[in-house]
Amino acid sequence: MTQSYLELRQKTRERDRSLRDKVMSLEEAAKLVDNGASVALGGCTASRTPMAMLWALVRAQKQGLVVSRSIMSTEGDILYASGLSQHVITSWFSQGIVWGVSKVMRAYTESKRATFEEWSHMAMGLRYRAGAMGVPFMPMRSMMGSGVVDRAPGAKTMECPFTGEQLLLVPALNPDVALIHVQRCDAYGNAQLDGLTFMDIDIAMAANKVILTTERIVSNEQMRRHPDQTKIGFFTVDAVVEVPFGSAPHECYGLYEPFYSHMDLYAQMTAKDPDKGAADYLARFYHEPKDWADYLSRIGMAELLDAQRRGSGIYDD
Amino acid sequence: MTQSYLELRQKTRERDRSLRDKVMSLEEAAKLVDNGASVALGGCTASRTPMAMLWALVRAQKQGLVVSRSIMSTEGDILYASGLSQHVITSWFSQGIVWGVSKVMRAYTESKRATFEEWSHMAMGLRYRAGAMGVPFMPMRSMMGSGVVDRAPGAKTMECPFTGEQLLLVPALNPDVALIHVQRCDAYGNAQLDGLTFMDIDIAMAANKVILTTERIVSNEQMRRHPDQTKIGFFTVDAVVEVPFGSAPHECYGLYEPFYSHMDLYAQMTAKDPDKGAADYLARFYHEPKDWADYLSRIGMAELLDAQRRGSGIYDD
């Protein structure tokens, strides 16, 4: 499961890591994701979810992805219901506590149509971090004594050679592809993140390919003016796609909050018959729209304006 | 050498980690450092060295400190020559490549009056990081096969239980005290760092006590306006001292560059007879000044203005 060091090095060496224009469309970027690939998603719960990129992957009818994320919200349901993935790796999976337990997640996992591989939240973070650091594992001090560790494939305990204490070693996670949505980046992939960065910086370093979607593409000159604000470096990035409201109906820090009415609509649609509800939702919002703007239109202009108004309030005193 | 987890936890539990005013004078802060303590210094080479705090410790006649830092420049000489420390742990130790090998370092180490314990640069970083993370070691992939690893007390090799590869485990470094100089922080110790952060963020998390010197104390309100710019959190900080030009004659990013003429003067003074030269330097710049402003006066107003002019140029196009 854990890649050998030489294998990881070889994959990285083969990448073109130079400063070059990587701007492309959602459809072109979707072609960079192979069926069966292991894919890490940036953001967390209903924040900075790379929703537009997932939307493009669903429309491109990708399948068999093994998808990891810190915490899964509605995008986890979408992964299962669209056929994009039957295997997710995360620490928590439901729309959000205020909407109760996800009916779609329950329907797929309880019927064994899909797997929800559970690790502790910190274990997810440290697995990405080990991957980012180029080491095969990270030592940690939680998960032990729980049922979670028994079901987490690959975690090993060790006796610390320095202190004699029992430690847990969690294996590095170097995803084939990372999908990360950011507030702004340049054409080369230098990205700034405002507010909460979640596990995104480690994910970008760990992955063997990174696709950035961004609210806005800015000049490299602008990035170079504050290089200490660059959180993801161009050398890790393989594609840059400009997608305004690319996390909708989730939030993007400082720009828009979650589209709550739409999140309620989704919960209602999937509450009674999760299979049919999710299929209806996918048809209406994923397959039928002619483009991303049409998707946003179907969510609704008033919703968008409201989410934006709430989102920009973070900076008001 | 590596503290047990319960010991580390107990030390941290005993600290008052609440949001409270920690502003004090250099002299008061110096009392927080016990003789014989292990002390980590923030910054690197001639950048953001906590020079004012070291100056106060020399004047307070502290001794027996075991001092670690990423890379030591002239402050390493000062440690030896003042009697503050006879044991430094670092990856590189000399004034800076343009000034050649430090004569003071050579005089003290070659005569065995003092120890220069050498680790690789990344090992220093990962030792602080392990300390910051609350684990007893970090795995890494350098130092092996070299003479450095043989002389580095506590480094251990292991066979990776995931890949069978040989790895090096370096022990956590949790200093008793960290001395860090920052561009600005609030009275509680929330600190912003501009430009290069070196190993300071890990050092602050790893240490059992943190003394911040700062160019300027700003309001907590100002910090809360951009919480994603806080790089060192108040909960790790035990003392805050406002000291303008607190890194002189070294630089502080965006504010002043190194005081090059003074660095040349220091090199000249210690070139022929390092013992006498360093003693003369300490008398003139450490013991005789009546306060920090007097120290800066002796370096010279023209020097200070020049360093400031060059330092602020980083932001000019």
Added chain:
Amino acid sequence: MTTEPVRTTPALAAVPAYTASELLGVMSARLLKDGQTVFAGVGIPLLAAILAQKTHAPGLTILFEGGVIGPFVEAGKLPPSTNEQRCTRRANMLVSITEVLLMLQRGYVDVGFMGGAQIDRYGNLNSSFIGDADNPKIRLPGTGGGNDIASLADMIVAMKHEKRRFVEKVDFITSPGFIEGGDSRAKAGLPAGGMFRVVTDLGIMGFDAQTRAMTVVALHPGVTPQAIKDNTGFDLPVPSDVPVTEVPSDVELAILRELDPARLYTA
């Protein structure tokens, strides 16, 4: 966001001035001390921590697993989880998720504070599976930060007191309490932290210093020892001289209601 109908437990029928969730919020807020650092989960913990901050513990440092240190969440703007920007309002510092969890591991956190779906005699919590893990009746959302918090901090758990939630042995240990009691927690590799209090709508529970079994340390007004036994799926000792908690004050309730006017968490 949808809200559930207001729920009144039998024991609280005589005290209609507040809901069970409000009682939970107030009682657990009171357990937090000024100057402490508390790692708070979403729901009642988030609400209770903010309430504590606005009453007796203005210097309480709240951490959220999204990577938020020392925020002041605004009334009427509760987040749907601890990972949205609403959590970051007037925070002192934002860090990555991994860093904020590592603060637990490094020992910077005094109290972990979360909700629970199912708990057992030794304070083990289950939020993963109802029934057999390989063939569950209900797949629950999982651990989130729960496992890490429970493994690395002194814990306060706030949850509704029902027989189906207070069980002899949890179906699955998502977040470890004292595991099998005694020193089994330390032996499992968890020498630090552990269950401190369980706050419910019926009372406040602690754990025996030796056996590590749950025991009642206080009952809420109007709750009889029998009521608490009736709602617990294992033998839960109630000392004969057990104290009674003070009813939620008007101030506490007013603040809670101002915080959560839509009753997302306090319905």
Added chain:
Amino acid sequence: MTTEPVRTTPALAAVPAYTASELLGVMSARLLKDGQTVFAGVGIPLLAAILAQKTHAPGLTILFEGGVIGPFVEAGKLPPSTNEQRCTRRANMLVSITEVLLMLQRGYVDVGFMGGAQIDRYGNLNSSFIGDADNPKIRLPGTGGGNDIASLADMIVAMKHEKRRFVEKVDFITSPGFIEGGDSRAKAGLPAGGMFRVVTDLGIMGFDAQTRAMTVVALHPGVTPQAIKDNTGFDLPVPSDVPVTEVPSDVELAILRELDPARLYTA
């Protein structure tokens, strides 16, 4: 800052148009390719990397161990080490020291590029001790990032060619080359990276693919095979058909001199 007097090696007596350091800078700059990522140490490496960027490799990504990614250092403003703000001018990104070193470990770096005080047949470098490590004649400054760079990247080393610097066996391995030759490097736990080229004021050296011993791959103009042998402390093979490098161009020299007008590194 003080500068050393201009130094002319015997081999270069006939070519007074440039100093030995300038020759080093130019020759090593030429080894860097456009689009590569190079981790550059202070001194000649820093200077040569900037020169490459300003000539044939505008898309060269330079990393400095201070935590600098993709900078454009300004002429006349060379830093005293790779850890001062002058290194960060118009950089794409700044990270911590530990992160930039981890980029080496993660495999993001094509070439490591540093100076050397003492090197041996297998490309091992010593910058720690002259003489016995326990009782050194000279305590040198130590590894800095050198050990990490040499352990984790394909290496170019730039240094003056002197018998006392090119020794049979270094007094101390600060930064590992091929250790004892053959597969001893991989066996020591370093499966990746290794010495690629050593650039001196006399020529350019490589390493045999099997034995991993140093061998000459090019001589600089006016340097005889005998001159290189005379200045090397071990048997260094010079192939009979060894090519000769092109002399530094006026453009290359002009850029170097504009970069370092005070001759901090090129005296």
